[in-house]
């Protein structure tokens with residue numbers, strides 16, 4: 633299966649989220665391997681998403697995890 637540059641661009645987000653089928657992943661990687669423009673695009677997306685992720689880390693933490701962390705922190709806090 634050969635995908636076009638346009639299809640690759642559309643698949644970048646899905647690829648990052650692991651939402652591609654095995655066949656789609658193979659096509660995606662095969663395209664990246666021989667298309668410098670899409671490699672550059674995917675790299676740029678990666679960096680952008682990582683930046684966004686840093687900003688939104690607090691929001692993306694699951695509620696249960698945050699509560700557990702807060703509980704642990706408050707237990708560890710010395711009481712005055």
Ligand SMILES: [Zn+2]
Pocket residue numbers: 636637640663667669670
């Ligand atoms: Zn391409």
